[in-house]
Amino acid sequence: MSNNAPNDGFQPVLELKDIHKSFDAIVAIENFSLDVHPGEIVALVGDNGAGKSTLIKIISGVYTPTSGSILIDGQPVVMSNATMARSHGIEVVYQDLALADQQTVYMNMFLGREPTKSFGLLDRKKMIAETEALVKELDVRIPSAHATIRDLSGGQRQGVAIARATHWASKLVLLDEPTAALGVAETAKVEEIVESLKKRNIGILIISHSLDQVFKLSDRICVLRRGKQIGVRKTSETDKNEIIAMITGLH
């Protein structure tokens, strides 16, 4: 089946080949293949239970596929936990964000990966400078790198979570429903931030239930139905009717 992949001469950052995942008797993913290229946003769409979260968990090392291969920059990798996926440059932004509410923005940017100076002291200057630079680059509008997470709006928190993933991801950012809990204006702001990630030349895989968002942000759309890849379309060459027909199987 055509992957509709961009013919840009660049190697994909991520290649999934014939991925299969079963949970005992339940087959969650069957013969799934997909490439994601640097600087590309690929949307993963499908009905409830189609297998989207399972795929994200496979790519982020939470689940090991039953069979099939994962390649990063053309090299086969085995990732049996999230730390291994991170070491391959893959970061995930989950719906629950996993931010420490009582901590500052800059501490959250480095949670568990804090730079240290001599005597094991935290290098706060470096953390603050890097946080400020990235927040400015992505135009995440927060009062300051010293702000406490619990004082920020939902959209600002999501911005911080995306900035953190971007800071650490050298290859791929996975976004699982990044605007599900946000209002209209906050959604628009987060969408701007996601679009700005393309400039960093990393791959982006986004799960979204909003077809408006999928059509606004993505370069390609991959449709999953009951664990199977139904097709991949270039966003500029398809429309909502076709994608809905692919999601539901009703033509």
Ligand SMILES: Nc1ncnc2c1ncn2[C@@H]1O[C@H](COP(=O)(O)OP(=O)(O)OP(=O)(O)O)[C@@H](O)[C@H]1O
């Ligand atoms: N840990 C698990 N154990 C058993 N079955 C599972 C497990 N995780 C997922 N499944 C099954 O795999 C299939 C795919 O589920 P998955 O959560 O990946 O779908 P989804 O597309 O993300 O759905 P939603 O949009 O509702 O989040 C479903 O049939 C689900 O019940």
